[in-house]
Amino acid sequence: MKHCLLKPLSLDAWDDRYRELVQSGLIDPFYGGPLSRHVTASGDHRLERLRFDSSPAALRLWNFLLTENERLRQARAAGDRLVGAMKDLGTVPVMAFALKGLRAFYPDGTWWTPCLMEETDCLLPKAEALGIDASFCPVRAMLAAFQDGGHFPRPDFLICSAGAVCDDFSAIAQRLEKLGFPVLWWEIPRRRAPEPGETHSVLPGGMVTARELVDCVREELARVGKALAELAGQVPSDAIWKEGVQAANHVRGLLAELRRTVYRAPVPPLPAIEMLIAEMLAIHYCSDREETVAVLTDLLDEARRRLGTRVGVVADDAVRVFWVNPVADLRAMNLLEEWGGCLCGSDFMFTHAMDFIPENMPPLEALARMALADPMVGPAADRAARVVREARAAKAEAVVVARIPGASHSATEGRVILEAMRHALGIPGVEVEIAPVCDAMQPTLAGRLQALLETARARRMKKP
Amino acid sequence: MIFAGIDAGSRSIKVVLYDAATRKVVGRGIAEQGVDQARLAEALFDQTLEASGLGRSQVARTVATGYGRGSVRFAQSTVTEITCHARGVWQTSPNARTIIEIGGQDSKVIWIEPDGRVRDFAMNDRCAAGTGRFLEMVAARLGVDLCKLGEMSRASARPAVISSTCVVFAETEIIGLLASGAAVADIAAGVQKAIASRVSTMAMRAVVPPVYFTGGVALQAGMCRALQHALGAEVRVVPDPQFTGALGAALVAADQAD
Numbered sequence: 001m002k003h004c005l006l007k008p009l010s011l012d013a014w015d016d017r018y019r020e021l022v023q024s025g026l027i028d029p030f031y032g033g034p035l036s037r038h039v040t041a042s043g044d045h046r047l048e049r050l051r052f053d054s055s056p057a058a059l060r061l062w063n064f065l066l067t068e069n070e071r072l073r074q075a076r077a078a079g080d081r082l083v084g085a086m087k088d089l090g091t092v093p094v095m096a097f098a099l100k101g102l103r104a105f106y107p108d109g110t111w112w113t114p115c116l117m118e119e120t121d122c123l124l125p126k127a128e129a130l131g132i133d134a135s136f137c138p139v140r141a142m143l144a145a146f147q148d149g150g151h152f153p154r155p156d157f158l159i160c161s162a163g164a165v166c167d168d169f170s171a172i173a174q175r176l177e178k179l180g181f182p183v184l185w186w187e188i189p190r191r192r193a194p195e196p197g198e199t200h201s202v203l204p205g206g207m208v209t210a211r212e213l214v215d216c217v218r219e220e221l222a223r224v225g226k227a228l229a230e231l232a233g234q235v236p237s238d239a240i241w242k243e244g245v246q247a248a249n250h251v252r253g254l255l256a257e258l259r260r261t262v263y264r265a266p267v268p269p270l271p272a273i274e275m276l277i278a279e280m281l282a283i284h285y286c287s288d289r290e291e292t293v294a295v296l297t298d299l300l301d302e303a304r305r306r307l308g309t310r311v312g313v314v315a316d317d318a319v320r321v322f323w324v325n326p327v328a329d330l331r332a333m334n335l336l337e338e339w340g341g342c343l344c345g346s347d348f349m350f351t352h353a354m355d356f357i358p359e360n361m362p363p364l365e366a367l368a369r370m371a372l373a374d375p376m377v378g379p380a381a382d383r384a385a386r387v388v389r390e391a392r393a394a395k396a397e398a399v400v401v402a403r404i405p406g407a408s409h410s411a412t413e414g415r416v417i418l419e420a421m422r423h424a425l426g427i428p429g430v431e432v433e434i435a436p437v438c439d440a441m442q443p444t445l446a447g448r449l450q451a452l453l454e455t456a457r458a459r460r461m462k463k464p
Numbered sequence: 465m466i467f468a469g470i471d472a473g474s475r476s477i478k479v480v481l482y483d484a485a486t487r488k489v490v491g492r493g494i495a496e497q498g499v500d501q502a503r504l505a506e507a508l509f510d511q512t513l514e515a516s517g518l519g520r521s522q523v524a525r526t527v528a529t530g531y532g533r534g535s536v537r538f539a540q541s542t543v544t545e546i547t548c549h550a551r552g553v554w555q556t557s558p559n560a561r562t563i564i565e566i567g568g569q570d571s572k573v574i575w576i577e578p579d580g581r582v583r584d585f586a587m588n589d590r591c592a593a594g595t596g597r598f599l600e601m602v603a604a605r606l607g608v609d610l611c612k613l614g615e616m617s618r619a620s621a622r623p624a625v626i627s628s629t630c631v632v633f634a635e636t637e638i639i640g641l642l643a644s645g646a647a648v649a650d651i652a653a654g655v656q657k658a659i660a661s662r663v664s665t666m667a668m669r670a671v672v673p674p675v676y677f678t679g680g681v682a683l684q685a686g687m688c689r690a691l692q693h694a695l696g697a698e699v700r701v702v703p704d705p706q707f708t709g710a711l712g713a714a715l716v717a718a719d720q721a722d
Binding site for chain 1: 531534543544545546547570581582583584585586587668
């Protein structure tokens with residue numbers, strides 16, 4: 001029996017849908033409202049080109065994402081201290097949210113602002129004027145956002161990891177510090193396999209690394225924890241961090257279930273673009289841990305409901321695509337589905353933030369191990385091995401590796417991942433570079449993605 | 465029954481009319497690409513039909529491919545160049561396992577299965593240094609006709625080294641080479657070598673023989689030799705390489721009608 005195909009909505013259509021939902025008794029959260037208000041109020045013009053899932057759960061997700069700066073200002077007004085956790089894919093926020101009165105956010109998330117605002121606020125040229133030009137990753141938009149103060153509020157405390165992180169970001173963050181934004185740096189060493197006979201530790205996700213690296217990161221996190229606790233006026237303790245780990249695992253558990261439900265379904269019940277945004281919540285909770293739980297719970301309920309009623313967001317014969325890396329232009333995720341593909345799995349560069357943080361060991365030890373499992377702090381081959389494993393489990397028919405223009409971590413790893421996929425799974429793959437506004441590149445993008453989907457479809461046919 | 469394939473490329477539009485009953489190409493045409501892509505494609509289609517003594521009503525199905533495929537509104541469907549080049553090459557050279565296609569705007573490596581299906585592919589469409597555009601720029605800079613550039617390269621005993629990976633910077637290098645008195649033949653051969661090197665990198669040392677070369681750049685004398693040298697494998701040029709995409713599109717149209 002075929003699935004019922006649920007078409008995505010344009011922004012205008014969402015306004016009509018919103019009115020219907022309100023009339024039928026929709027209870028909006030405090031940050032709710034029609035999506036189009038983000039265009040008029042914040043200049044998020046890209047929304048006019050995107051296609052959205054039609055569920056109230058998706059509406060809540062989008063509103064949650066797009067009100068982060070407002071909510072941060074409200075939190076400050078209510079007395080919370082704001083902690084900017086930079087170059088951090090899910091470690092320091094776990095600790096900060098465990099302390100009463102602290103609220104962590106992810107300034108790096110500004111890398112999507114040029115896309116959402118279609119570059120109308122000129123963050124990228126402003127960053128260039130500050131010495132960080134187009135040869136850097138679009139995350140350079142963050143630098144201008146700090147300087148002009150028109151996006152997120154100036155944080156009370158800035159923390160940034162250094163060491164085995166991307167070169168671009170290190171340069172940008174150092175420039176930021178020079179501009180008068182003091183940063184507490186913590187070091188994350190490059191992950192390496194233990195030497196023969198060397199003491200080792202197992203990391204979440206199954207990788208093994210040298211014990212001394214875990215010790216180093218644990219000590220660094222203890223230093224960070226002390227600074228955070230001082231800011232919150234509390235005494236750091238394992239009990240506090242343990243609460244943070246348990247709460248993080250609650251979010252991760254919901255995400256794991258959401259991914260299982262959506263990606264393992266014969267026809268995905270939620271679209272790729274909403275899945276990308278939902279997964280991003282793992283790393284920083286969009287500045288609100290409790291609300292993240294509510295947003296993810298709604299999405300999971302919606303996915304389960306659709307699965308039970310055989311409702312999908314793509315055609316039954318959509319090509320199952322495993323997607324690697326987030327995209328600078330969210331429109332690319334729509335295009336995948338418009339051209340006949342669907343998302344069956346993902347590695348948006350923070351797979352370690354999807355893994356459970358061990359609870360059977362001291363919390364800082366567990367967090368250190370989790371931080372070292374970050375795909376970006378180790379060899380590309382490690383990441384490729386995980387992508388292969390997950391793509392195999394997802395029964396992927398093709399793989400897309402998205403590149404971020406200027407991002408140093410994207411320079412060569414795409415090739416390593418594609419070669420590993422070809423070798424291990426024998427499925428076709430492409431690497432595509434997606435700029436913050438990719439409209440002009442759409443013919444190029446179409447050429448690659450459509451060819452990939454055609455190739456995957458042709459492989460379904462029985463050999464003569 | 466007649467099937468039509470239209471390859472709306474970045475430099476030129478190609479039309480192939482294929483008779484499925486006789487398995488023969490019964491007409492073909494080529495025209496330069498321009499601003500009004502839809503009108504140009506339609507005009508070429510009509511001219512080719514007329515020259516072949518056919519009318520639109522005799523065409524059972526039309527498939528468009530190439531960068532401008534979306535603008536060919538009278539086509540019943542569109543298919544990418546990857547699928548079409550693979551189909552076109554396999555028709556004329558069924559033993560092909562690797563296809564190198566270099567067009568005006570991009571270059572591709574396509575690996576195909578023994579049954580003609582695409583196994584995988586790699587594309588360069590973000591850098592002009594591995595495409596026909598590089599040759600056009602060099603021809604213009606050297607003041608020679610594009611068609612003559614390849615012939616000139618044959619006279620080269622020592623191809624110039626073009627080290628820039630960007631066409632804009634490569635142009636600067638060529639100006640420098642000319643100023644230093646380098647022979648035009650050596651520059652032409654050096655550019656071919658540079659393009660072949662880009663394609664070889666894209667092929668990731670995974671070339672499976674036999675290798676076939678298609679696309680408009682395959683008509684350039686010396687280019688096949690440069691590719692052979694870079695890939696370390698024998699490379700054969702398919703018949704009428706500039707029409708392979710359009711032929712493949714016509715064959716796909718016939719397949720779709722089955």
